[in-house]
Amino acid sequence: MLQDTRIRRPRIPPFRRRELPGIYLAVLVFGLVAPLLPPLDAGDLPRTPITAPVVEPEAPAAPPPVQVQLVAPAPVVARAAILNKLTDSHTVALTFDDGPDPRWTPRILEILQRHGAVATFCMVSSNAVGQEALVKQVVAAGMRLCDHSRTHDEQLPDRDKDRIDDEVVGAEATLSTAAGGAPVEWFRAPGGNWSTEVAELSAEHGMQPLSWNIDPRDWERPGADAIVAAVQQQILQQAPDGPIVLLHDGGGSREETVEALEKLIPWLAEQGYRFGFPVP
Ligand SMILES: [Zn+2]
Known part of the structure:
Protein backbone atom coordinates (compact mmCIF):
# COMPACT_ATOMS: atom_id res chain seq x y z
CA MET A 1 0.00 0.00 0.00
CA PRO A 38 30.99 12.12 10.73
CA PRO A 39 28.82 15.18 11.08
CA LEU A 40 29.48 18.07 8.71
CA ASP A 41 31.48 20.91 10.08
CA ALA A 42 29.18 23.77 11.03
CA GLY A 43 31.13 25.98 8.69
CA ASP A 44 30.06 23.84 5.72
CA LEU A 45 26.38 24.18 6.47
CA PRO A 46 24.33 26.63 4.52
CA ARG A 47 23.81 29.81 6.49
CA THR A 48 20.13 29.37 7.03
CA PRO A 49 18.89 31.89 9.60
CA ILE A 50 17.36 30.22 12.62
CA THR A 51 15.66 33.30 13.91
CA ALA A 52 13.92 36.09 12.03
CA PRO A 53 16.24 37.98 9.68
CA VAL A 54 17.90 41.03 11.18
CA VAL A 55 16.10 44.16 10.06
CA GLU A 56 18.24 47.18 9.29
CA PRO A 57 17.57 49.87 11.89
CA GLU A 58 15.55 52.79 10.54
CA ALA A 59 17.27 56.03 9.67
CA PRO A 60 17.69 58.37 12.62
CA ALA A 61 14.69 60.58 13.35
CA ALA A 62 14.50 63.82 11.36
CA PRO A 63 15.94 66.88 13.09
CA PRO A 64 13.48 69.07 14.97
CA PRO A 65 11.37 71.31 12.75
CA VAL A 66 12.50 74.81 11.82
CA GLN A 67 11.28 77.78 13.78
CA VAL A 68 8.12 78.23 11.75
CA GLN A 69 5.67 75.87 10.12
CA LEU A 70 4.99 75.91 6.42
CA VAL A 71 1.95 74.94 4.46
CA ALA A 72 2.73 72.68 1.54
CA PRO A 73 2.35 74.52 -1.74
CA ALA A 74 -0.84 73.71 -3.59
CA PRO A 75 -1.69 74.71 -7.12
CA VAL A 76 -3.94 77.71 -7.20
CA VAL A 77 -7.23 77.33 -9.04
CA ALA A 78 -8.16 80.86 -9.97
CA ARG A 79 -11.72 82.04 -9.42
CA ALA A 80 -13.00 85.50 -10.25
CA ALA A 81 -14.07 86.12 -6.65
CA ILE A 82 -11.43 88.32 -5.01
CA LEU A 83 -9.57 86.49 -2.25
CA ASN A 84 -9.21 88.67 0.84
CA LYS A 85 -8.79 86.13 3.64
CA LEU A 86 -7.67 82.56 4.14
CA THR A 87 -10.11 79.81 4.97
CA ASP A 88 -7.49 78.15 7.16
CA SER A 89 -7.41 80.30 10.28
CA HIS A 90 -4.06 78.84 11.33
CA THR A 91 -2.23 79.95 8.19
CA VAL A 92 -0.83 83.41 7.49
CA ALA A 93 0.07 84.58 3.98
CA LEU A 94 2.64 87.35 3.87
CA THR A 95 2.54 89.39 0.66
CA PHE A 96 5.07 91.96 -0.54
CA ASP A 97 4.04 94.49 -3.19
CA ASP A 98 5.66 96.90 -5.64
CA GLY A 99 9.02 95.13 -6.08
CA PRO A 100 11.25 93.68 -7.14
CA ASP A 101 13.71 96.20 -5.72
CA PRO A 102 17.42 95.35 -5.57
CA ARG A 103 17.77 97.28 -2.28
CA TRP A 104 14.94 95.68 -0.31
CA THR A 105 13.81 92.44 -1.93
CA PRO A 106 17.08 90.58 -1.13
CA ARG A 107 16.96 91.72 2.52
CA ILE A 108 13.37 90.57 2.91
CA LEU A 109 14.22 87.28 1.22
CA GLU A 110 17.10 86.77 3.63
CA ILE A 111 14.84 87.28 6.68
CA LEU A 112 12.17 84.93 5.32
CA GLN A 113 14.73 82.23 4.52
CA ARG A 114 16.52 82.58 7.87
CA HIS A 115 13.20 81.93 9.64
CA GLY A 116 12.09 79.24 7.18
CA ALA A 117 9.03 81.32 6.19
CA VAL A 118 7.49 81.87 2.76
CA ALA A 119 5.73 84.82 1.14
CA THR A 120 4.08 85.88 -2.09
CA PHE A 121 5.71 88.68 -4.07
CA CYS A 122 3.34 90.91 -6.03
CA MET A 123 5.66 92.37 -8.60
CA VAL A 124 5.25 95.30 -10.94
CA SER A 125 6.54 93.88 -14.20
CA SER A 126 8.26 97.13 -15.28
CA ASN A 127 10.35 96.81 -12.08
CA ALA A 128 11.29 93.25 -13.06
CA VAL A 129 12.85 94.36 -16.35
CA GLY A 130 16.60 94.33 -15.73
CA GLN A 131 16.05 92.47 -12.42
CA GLU A 132 15.51 89.03 -13.92
CA ALA A 133 18.17 87.45 -11.69
CA LEU A 134 16.41 88.83 -8.61
CA VAL A 135 13.04 87.49 -9.80
CA LYS A 136 14.61 84.06 -10.24
CA GLN A 137 16.21 84.37 -6.81
CA VAL A 138 12.79 85.00 -5.26
CA VAL A 139 11.37 81.86 -6.90
CA ALA A 140 14.45 79.77 -6.07
CA ALA A 141 14.01 80.73 -2.41
CA GLY A 142 10.61 78.99 -2.41
CA MET A 143 8.53 82.15 -2.78
CA ARG A 144 5.72 82.54 -5.30
CA LEU A 145 4.74 85.24 -7.73
CA CYS A 146 1.79 87.58 -8.07
CA ASP A 147 1.25 89.99 -10.96
CA HIS A 148 0.85 93.56 -9.70
CA SER A 149 0.40 95.03 -13.22
CA ARG A 150 2.92 96.46 -15.61
CA THR A 151 3.04 100.10 -14.43
CA HIS A 152 1.10 100.18 -11.13
CA ASP A 153 -1.67 102.22 -12.71
CA GLU A 154 -4.17 102.73 -9.89
CA GLN A 155 -6.84 103.83 -12.38
CA LEU A 156 -6.66 100.48 -14.16
CA PRO A 157 -10.45 99.81 -14.23
CA ASP A 158 -10.96 103.08 -16.14
CA ARG A 159 -8.59 102.16 -18.97
CA ASP A 160 -9.58 100.71 -22.31
CA LYS A 161 -9.47 97.00 -22.95
CA ASP A 162 -6.09 96.93 -24.70
CA ARG A 163 -4.45 98.81 -21.87
CA ILE A 164 -6.02 96.54 -19.27
CA ASP A 165 -4.89 93.49 -21.26
CA ASP A 166 -1.33 94.79 -21.30
CA GLU A 167 -1.32 95.69 -17.60
CA VAL A 168 -2.71 92.29 -16.57
CA VAL A 169 -1.83 89.68 -19.21
CA GLY A 170 1.24 91.40 -20.68
CA ALA A 171 2.72 91.90 -17.22
CA GLU A 172 2.15 88.23 -16.40
CA ALA A 173 4.12 87.19 -19.49
CA THR A 174 6.98 89.53 -18.59
CA LEU A 175 7.13 88.25 -15.01
CA SER A 176 6.92 84.58 -15.96
CA THR A 177 9.69 85.02 -18.53
CA ALA A 178 11.85 86.89 -15.99
CA ALA A 179 11.24 84.04 -13.55
CA GLY A 180 12.47 81.46 -16.06
CA GLY A 181 8.96 80.15 -16.71
CA ALA A 182 7.72 79.95 -13.12
CA PRO A 183 3.96 80.41 -12.87
CA VAL A 184 2.40 83.71 -11.79
CA GLU A 185 -0.54 82.50 -9.74
CA TRP A 186 -2.19 85.68 -8.45
CA PHE A 187 -3.07 89.15 -9.66
CA ARG A 188 -3.36 92.10 -7.30
CA ALA A 189 -4.88 95.31 -8.64
CA PRO A 190 -2.76 98.44 -8.04
CA GLY A 191 -4.15 100.34 -5.07
CA GLY A 192 -6.65 97.54 -4.54
CA ASN A 193 -8.74 99.23 -7.21
CA TRP A 194 -10.73 96.42 -8.79
CA SER A 195 -13.38 96.07 -11.44
CA THR A 196 -15.27 92.93 -12.38
CA GLU A 197 -13.49 93.02 -15.76
CA VAL A 198 -10.03 93.10 -14.18
CA ALA A 199 -10.86 90.31 -11.73
CA GLU A 200 -12.37 88.10 -14.45
CA LEU A 201 -9.49 88.75 -16.83
CA SER A 202 -6.91 87.71 -14.25
CA ALA A 203 -8.88 84.55 -13.39
CA GLU A 204 -9.20 83.68 -17.09
CA HIS A 205 -5.42 83.75 -17.25
CA GLY A 206 -4.99 81.50 -14.25
CA MET A 207 -4.30 84.25 -11.74
CA GLN A 208 -6.37 84.35 -8.57
CA PRO A 209 -7.49 87.94 -7.84
CA LEU A 210 -5.82 88.70 -4.53
CA SER A 211 -6.61 91.31 -1.92
CA TRP A 212 -5.75 91.39 1.82
CA ASN A 213 -7.31 91.73 5.24
CA ILE A 214 -4.30 93.00 7.22
CA ASP A 215 -2.83 96.35 6.20
CA PRO A 216 -0.37 98.09 8.56
CA ARG A 217 0.21 100.82 5.93
CA ASP A 218 3.94 100.25 5.99
CA TRP A 219 4.31 102.39 2.85
CA GLU A 220 3.45 105.47 4.98
CA ARG A 221 6.54 104.69 7.11
CA PRO A 222 4.91 105.04 10.53
CA GLY A 223 7.92 103.38 12.23
CA ALA A 224 8.78 99.71 12.58
CA ASP A 225 7.12 99.38 15.98
CA ALA A 226 3.90 100.91 14.65
CA ILE A 227 3.93 98.43 11.73
CA VAL A 228 4.37 95.53 14.13
CA ALA A 229 1.65 96.79 16.46
CA ALA A 230 -0.80 97.37 13.62
CA VAL A 231 -0.33 93.84 12.27
CA GLN A 232 -0.71 92.34 15.73
CA GLN A 233 -3.81 94.35 16.55
CA GLN A 234 -5.51 93.67 13.22
CA ILE A 235 -4.74 89.94 13.31
CA LEU A 236 -6.11 89.59 16.83
CA GLN A 237 -9.23 91.50 15.76
CA GLN A 238 -9.72 89.55 12.52
CA ALA A 239 -9.30 86.08 14.01
CA PRO A 240 -10.48 83.51 13.12
CA ASP A 241 -10.09 84.62 9.49
CA GLY A 242 -6.74 83.54 8.12
CA PRO A 243 -4.64 86.67 7.61
CA ILE A 244 -3.33 87.92 4.28
CA VAL A 245 -0.83 90.60 5.27
CA LEU A 246 -0.04 93.48 2.90
CA LEU A 247 3.56 94.68 3.10
CA HIS A 248 5.90 96.29 0.57
CA ASP A 249 9.37 95.50 -0.75
CA GLY A 250 9.37 98.38 -3.26
CA GLY A 251 8.10 101.92 -3.77
CA GLY A 252 10.62 103.70 -1.55
CA SER A 253 12.69 102.96 1.54
CA ARG A 254 11.49 99.75 3.19
CA GLU A 255 13.89 99.91 6.11
CA GLU A 256 10.97 99.97 8.56
CA THR A 257 9.29 97.02 6.87
CA VAL A 258 12.54 95.02 7.11
CA GLU A 259 12.88 95.86 10.80
CA ALA A 260 9.22 95.05 11.48
CA LEU A 261 9.47 91.71 9.70
CA GLU A 262 12.24 90.59 12.06
CA LYS A 263 9.75 90.90 14.92
CA LEU A 264 6.59 89.84 13.12
CA ILE A 265 7.71 86.43 11.90
CA PRO A 266 8.61 85.11 15.40
CA TRP A 267 5.42 86.66 16.82
CA LEU A 268 3.25 84.99 14.17
CA ALA A 269 4.97 81.66 14.82
CA GLU A 270 4.37 82.07 18.56
CA GLN A 271 0.66 82.64 17.84
CA GLY A 272 0.62 79.22 16.19
CA TYR A 273 0.45 80.40 12.60
CA ARG A 274 1.90 78.40 9.73
CA PHE A 275 3.32 80.35 6.81
CA GLY A 276 1.67 79.66 3.49
CA PHE A 277 0.35 81.07 0.26
CA PRO A 278 -2.99 82.77 -0.39
CA VAL A 279 -5.05 79.74 -1.36
CA PRO A 280 -8.84 79.92 -0.83
ZN1 LIG B 1 1.11 98.36 -5.07
Missing part, protein backbone atom coordinates in the same frame (compact mmCIF):
# COMPACT_ATOMS: atom_id res chain seq x y z
CA LEU A 2 2.76 2.44 0.97
CA GLN A 3 4.64 1.91 -2.29
CA ASP A 4 1.53 2.43 -4.34
CA THR A 5 0.80 5.65 -2.53
CA ARG A 6 4.31 7.03 -3.11
CA ILE A 7 4.61 6.27 -6.77
CA ARG A 8 1.26 7.90 -7.42
CA ARG A 9 2.45 11.26 -6.12
CA PRO A 10 2.78 13.60 -9.05
CA ARG A 11 6.31 14.82 -8.20
CA ILE A 12 7.84 11.33 -8.46
CA PRO A 13 9.05 10.62 -11.97
CA PRO A 14 7.21 7.86 -13.71
CA PHE A 15 9.74 5.07 -13.14
CA ARG A 16 9.13 1.86 -14.83
CA ARG A 17 8.19 -0.83 -12.37
CA ARG A 18 11.32 -2.93 -12.90
CA GLU A 19 13.63 0.00 -11.95
CA LEU A 20 12.00 0.48 -8.56
CA PRO A 21 13.82 -2.28 -6.56
CA GLY A 22 17.21 -0.73 -7.35
CA ILE A 23 16.09 2.70 -6.23
CA TYR A 24 14.69 1.43 -2.97
CA LEU A 25 17.94 -0.45 -2.33
CA ALA A 26 19.97 2.72 -2.78
CA VAL A 27 17.70 4.64 -0.42
CA LEU A 28 17.92 1.86 2.15
CA VAL A 29 21.75 1.70 2.01
CA PHE A 30 22.05 5.49 2.33
CA GLY A 31 19.66 5.46 5.28
CA LEU A 32 21.83 2.88 7.06
CA VAL A 33 25.21 4.45 6.28
CA ALA A 34 24.45 8.17 6.67
CA PRO A 35 24.11 8.13 10.49
CA LEU A 36 27.57 6.55 10.72
CA LEU A 37 29.28 9.34 8.75
Whole structure:
Protein backbone atom coordinates (compact mmCIF):
# COMPACT_ATOMS: atom_id res chain seq x y z
CA MET A 1 0.00 0.00 0.00
CA LEU A 2 2.76 2.44 0.97
CA GLN A 3 4.64 1.91 -2.29
CA ASP A 4 1.53 2.43 -4.34
CA THR A 5 0.80 5.65 -2.53
CA ARG A 6 4.31 7.03 -3.11
CA ILE A 7 4.61 6.27 -6.77
CA ARG A 8 1.26 7.90 -7.42
CA ARG A 9 2.45 11.26 -6.12
CA PRO A 10 2.78 13.60 -9.05
CA ARG A 11 6.31 14.82 -8.20
CA ILE A 12 7.84 11.33 -8.46
CA PRO A 13 9.05 10.62 -11.97
CA PRO A 14 7.21 7.86 -13.71
CA PHE A 15 9.74 5.07 -13.14
CA ARG A 16 9.13 1.86 -14.83
CA ARG A 17 8.19 -0.83 -12.37
CA ARG A 18 11.32 -2.93 -12.90
CA GLU A 19 13.63 0.00 -11.95
CA LEU A 20 12.00 0.48 -8.56
CA PRO A 21 13.82 -2.28 -6.56
CA GLY A 22 17.21 -0.73 -7.35
CA ILE A 23 16.09 2.70 -6.23
CA TYR A 24 14.69 1.43 -2.97
CA LEU A 25 17.94 -0.45 -2.33
CA ALA A 26 19.97 2.72 -2.78
CA VAL A 27 17.70 4.64 -0.42
CA LEU A 28 17.92 1.86 2.15
CA VAL A 29 21.75 1.70 2.01
CA PHE A 30 22.05 5.49 2.33
CA GLY A 31 19.66 5.46 5.28
CA LEU A 32 21.83 2.88 7.06
CA VAL A 33 25.21 4.45 6.28
CA ALA A 34 24.45 8.17 6.67
CA PRO A 35 24.11 8.13 10.49
CA LEU A 36 27.57 6.55 10.72
CA LEU A 37 29.28 9.34 8.75
CA PRO A 38 30.99 12.12 10.73
CA PRO A 39 28.82 15.18 11.08
CA LEU A 40 29.48 18.07 8.71
CA ASP A 41 31.48 20.91 10.08
CA ALA A 42 29.18 23.77 11.03
CA GLY A 43 31.13 25.98 8.69
CA ASP A 44 30.06 23.84 5.72
CA LEU A 45 26.38 24.18 6.47
CA PRO A 46 24.33 26.63 4.52
CA ARG A 47 23.81 29.81 6.49
CA THR A 48 20.13 29.37 7.03
CA PRO A 49 18.89 31.89 9.60
CA ILE A 50 17.36 30.22 12.62
CA THR A 51 15.66 33.30 13.91
CA ALA A 52 13.92 36.09 12.03
CA PRO A 53 16.24 37.98 9.68
CA VAL A 54 17.90 41.03 11.18
CA VAL A 55 16.10 44.16 10.06
CA GLU A 56 18.24 47.18 9.29
CA PRO A 57 17.57 49.87 11.89
CA GLU A 58 15.55 52.79 10.54
CA ALA A 59 17.27 56.03 9.67
CA PRO A 60 17.69 58.37 12.62
CA ALA A 61 14.69 60.58 13.35
CA ALA A 62 14.50 63.82 11.36
CA PRO A 63 15.94 66.88 13.09
CA PRO A 64 13.48 69.07 14.97
CA PRO A 65 11.37 71.31 12.75
CA VAL A 66 12.50 74.81 11.82
CA GLN A 67 11.28 77.78 13.78
CA VAL A 68 8.12 78.23 11.75
CA GLN A 69 5.67 75.87 10.12
CA LEU A 70 4.99 75.91 6.42
CA VAL A 71 1.95 74.94 4.46
CA ALA A 72 2.73 72.68 1.54
CA PRO A 73 2.35 74.52 -1.74
CA ALA A 74 -0.84 73.71 -3.59
CA PRO A 75 -1.69 74.71 -7.12
CA VAL A 76 -3.94 77.71 -7.20
CA VAL A 77 -7.23 77.33 -9.04
CA ALA A 78 -8.16 80.86 -9.97
CA ARG A 79 -11.72 82.04 -9.42
CA ALA A 80 -13.00 85.50 -10.25
CA ALA A 81 -14.07 86.12 -6.65
CA ILE A 82 -11.43 88.32 -5.01
CA LEU A 83 -9.57 86.49 -2.25
CA ASN A 84 -9.21 88.67 0.84
CA LYS A 85 -8.79 86.13 3.64
CA LEU A 86 -7.67 82.56 4.14
CA THR A 87 -10.11 79.81 4.97
CA ASP A 88 -7.49 78.15 7.16
CA SER A 89 -7.41 80.30 10.28
CA HIS A 90 -4.06 78.84 11.33
CA THR A 91 -2.23 79.95 8.19
CA VAL A 92 -0.83 83.41 7.49
CA ALA A 93 0.07 84.58 3.98
CA LEU A 94 2.64 87.35 3.87
CA THR A 95 2.54 89.39 0.66
CA PHE A 96 5.07 91.96 -0.54
CA ASP A 97 4.04 94.49 -3.19
CA ASP A 98 5.66 96.90 -5.64
CA GLY A 99 9.02 95.13 -6.08
CA PRO A 100 11.25 93.68 -7.14
CA ASP A 101 13.71 96.20 -5.72
CA PRO A 102 17.42 95.35 -5.57
CA ARG A 103 17.77 97.28 -2.28
CA TRP A 104 14.94 95.68 -0.31
CA THR A 105 13.81 92.44 -1.93
CA PRO A 106 17.08 90.58 -1.13
CA ARG A 107 16.96 91.72 2.52
CA ILE A 108 13.37 90.57 2.91
CA LEU A 109 14.22 87.28 1.22
CA GLU A 110 17.10 86.77 3.63
CA ILE A 111 14.84 87.28 6.68
CA LEU A 112 12.17 84.93 5.32
CA GLN A 113 14.73 82.23 4.52
CA ARG A 114 16.52 82.58 7.87
CA HIS A 115 13.20 81.93 9.64
CA GLY A 116 12.09 79.24 7.18
CA ALA A 117 9.03 81.32 6.19
CA VAL A 118 7.49 81.87 2.76
CA ALA A 119 5.73 84.82 1.14
CA THR A 120 4.08 85.88 -2.09
CA PHE A 121 5.71 88.68 -4.07
CA CYS A 122 3.34 90.91 -6.03
CA MET A 123 5.66 92.37 -8.60
CA VAL A 124 5.25 95.30 -10.94
CA SER A 125 6.54 93.88 -14.20
CA SER A 126 8.26 97.13 -15.28
CA ASN A 127 10.35 96.81 -12.08
CA ALA A 128 11.29 93.25 -13.06
CA VAL A 129 12.85 94.36 -16.35
CA GLY A 130 16.60 94.33 -15.73
CA GLN A 131 16.05 92.47 -12.42
CA GLU A 132 15.51 89.03 -13.92
CA ALA A 133 18.17 87.45 -11.69
CA LEU A 134 16.41 88.83 -8.61
CA VAL A 135 13.04 87.49 -9.80
CA LYS A 136 14.61 84.06 -10.24
CA GLN A 137 16.21 84.37 -6.81
CA VAL A 138 12.79 85.00 -5.26
CA VAL A 139 11.37 81.86 -6.90
CA ALA A 140 14.45 79.77 -6.07
CA ALA A 141 14.01 80.73 -2.41
CA GLY A 142 10.61 78.99 -2.41
CA MET A 143 8.53 82.15 -2.78
CA ARG A 144 5.72 82.54 -5.30
CA LEU A 145 4.74 85.24 -7.73
CA CYS A 146 1.79 87.58 -8.07
CA ASP A 147 1.25 89.99 -10.96
CA HIS A 148 0.85 93.56 -9.70
CA SER A 149 0.40 95.03 -13.22
CA ARG A 150 2.92 96.46 -15.61
CA THR A 151 3.04 100.10 -14.43
CA HIS A 152 1.10 100.18 -11.13
CA ASP A 153 -1.67 102.22 -12.71
CA GLU A 154 -4.17 102.73 -9.89
CA GLN A 155 -6.84 103.83 -12.38
CA LEU A 156 -6.66 100.48 -14.16
CA PRO A 157 -10.45 99.81 -14.23
CA ASP A 158 -10.96 103.08 -16.14
CA ARG A 159 -8.59 102.16 -18.97
CA ASP A 160 -9.58 100.71 -22.31
CA LYS A 161 -9.47 97.00 -22.95
CA ASP A 162 -6.09 96.93 -24.70
CA ARG A 163 -4.45 98.81 -21.87
CA ILE A 164 -6.02 96.54 -19.27
CA ASP A 165 -4.89 93.49 -21.26
CA ASP A 166 -1.33 94.79 -21.30
CA GLU A 167 -1.32 95.69 -17.60
CA VAL A 168 -2.71 92.29 -16.57
CA VAL A 169 -1.83 89.68 -19.21
CA GLY A 170 1.24 91.40 -20.68
CA ALA A 171 2.72 91.90 -17.22
CA GLU A 172 2.15 88.23 -16.40
CA ALA A 173 4.12 87.19 -19.49
CA THR A 174 6.98 89.53 -18.59
CA LEU A 175 7.13 88.25 -15.01
CA SER A 176 6.92 84.58 -15.96
CA THR A 177 9.69 85.02 -18.53
CA ALA A 178 11.85 86.89 -15.99
CA ALA A 179 11.24 84.04 -13.55
CA GLY A 180 12.47 81.46 -16.06
CA GLY A 181 8.96 80.15 -16.71
CA ALA A 182 7.72 79.95 -13.12
CA PRO A 183 3.96 80.41 -12.87
CA VAL A 184 2.40 83.71 -11.79
CA GLU A 185 -0.54 82.50 -9.74
CA TRP A 186 -2.19 85.68 -8.45
CA PHE A 187 -3.07 89.15 -9.66
CA ARG A 188 -3.36 92.10 -7.30
CA ALA A 189 -4.88 95.31 -8.64
CA PRO A 190 -2.76 98.44 -8.04
CA GLY A 191 -4.15 100.34 -5.07
CA GLY A 192 -6.65 97.54 -4.54
CA ASN A 193 -8.74 99.23 -7.21
CA TRP A 194 -10.73 96.42 -8.79
CA SER A 195 -13.38 96.07 -11.44
CA THR A 196 -15.27 92.93 -12.38
CA GLU A 197 -13.49 93.02 -15.76
CA VAL A 198 -10.03 93.10 -14.18
CA ALA A 199 -10.86 90.31 -11.73
CA GLU A 200 -12.37 88.10 -14.45
CA LEU A 201 -9.49 88.75 -16.83
CA SER A 202 -6.91 87.71 -14.25
CA ALA A 203 -8.88 84.55 -13.39
CA GLU A 204 -9.20 83.68 -17.09
CA HIS A 205 -5.42 83.75 -17.25
CA GLY A 206 -4.99 81.50 -14.25
CA MET A 207 -4.30 84.25 -11.74
CA GLN A 208 -6.37 84.35 -8.57
CA PRO A 209 -7.49 87.94 -7.84
CA LEU A 210 -5.82 88.70 -4.53
CA SER A 211 -6.61 91.31 -1.92
CA TRP A 212 -5.75 91.39 1.82
CA ASN A 213 -7.31 91.73 5.24
CA ILE A 214 -4.30 93.00 7.22
CA ASP A 215 -2.83 96.35 6.20
CA PRO A 216 -0.37 98.09 8.56
CA ARG A 217 0.21 100.82 5.93
CA ASP A 218 3.94 100.25 5.99
CA TRP A 219 4.31 102.39 2.85
CA GLU A 220 3.45 105.47 4.98
CA ARG A 221 6.54 104.69 7.11
CA PRO A 222 4.91 105.04 10.53
CA GLY A 223 7.92 103.38 12.23
CA ALA A 224 8.78 99.71 12.58
CA ASP A 225 7.12 99.38 15.98
CA ALA A 226 3.90 100.91 14.65
CA ILE A 227 3.93 98.43 11.73
CA VAL A 228 4.37 95.53 14.13
CA ALA A 229 1.65 96.79 16.46
CA ALA A 230 -0.80 97.37 13.62
CA VAL A 231 -0.33 93.84 12.27
CA GLN A 232 -0.71 92.34 15.73
CA GLN A 233 -3.81 94.35 16.55
CA GLN A 234 -5.51 93.67 13.22
CA ILE A 235 -4.74 89.94 13.31
CA LEU A 236 -6.11 89.59 16.83
CA GLN A 237 -9.23 91.50 15.76
CA GLN A 238 -9.72 89.55 12.52
CA ALA A 239 -9.30 86.08 14.01
CA PRO A 240 -10.48 83.51 13.12
CA ASP A 241 -10.09 84.62 9.49
CA GLY A 242 -6.74 83.54 8.12
CA PRO A 243 -4.64 86.67 7.61
CA ILE A 244 -3.33 87.92 4.28
CA VAL A 245 -0.83 90.60 5.27
CA LEU A 246 -0.04 93.48 2.90
CA LEU A 247 3.56 94.68 3.10
CA HIS A 248 5.90 96.29 0.57
CA ASP A 249 9.37 95.50 -0.75
CA GLY A 250 9.37 98.38 -3.26
CA GLY A 251 8.10 101.92 -3.77
CA GLY A 252 10.62 103.70 -1.55
CA SER A 253 12.69 102.96 1.54
CA ARG A 254 11.49 99.75 3.19
CA GLU A 255 13.89 99.91 6.11
CA GLU A 256 10.97 99.97 8.56
CA THR A 257 9.29 97.02 6.87
CA VAL A 258 12.54 95.02 7.11
CA GLU A 259 12.88 95.86 10.80
CA ALA A 260 9.22 95.05 11.48
CA LEU A 261 9.47 91.71 9.70
CA GLU A 262 12.24 90.59 12.06
CA LYS A 263 9.75 90.90 14.92
CA LEU A 264 6.59 89.84 13.12
CA ILE A 265 7.71 86.43 11.90
CA PRO A 266 8.61 85.11 15.40
CA TRP A 267 5.42 86.66 16.82
CA LEU A 268 3.25 84.99 14.17
CA ALA A 269 4.97 81.66 14.82
CA GLU A 270 4.37 82.07 18.56
CA GLN A 271 0.66 82.64 17.84
CA GLY A 272 0.62 79.22 16.19
CA TYR A 273 0.45 80.40 12.60
CA ARG A 274 1.90 78.40 9.73
CA PHE A 275 3.32 80.35 6.81
CA GLY A 276 1.67 79.66 3.49
CA PHE A 277 0.35 81.07 0.26
CA PRO A 278 -2.99 82.77 -0.39
CA VAL A 279 -5.05 79.74 -1.36
CA PRO A 280 -8.84 79.92 -0.83
ZN1 LIG B 1 1.11 98.36 -5.07
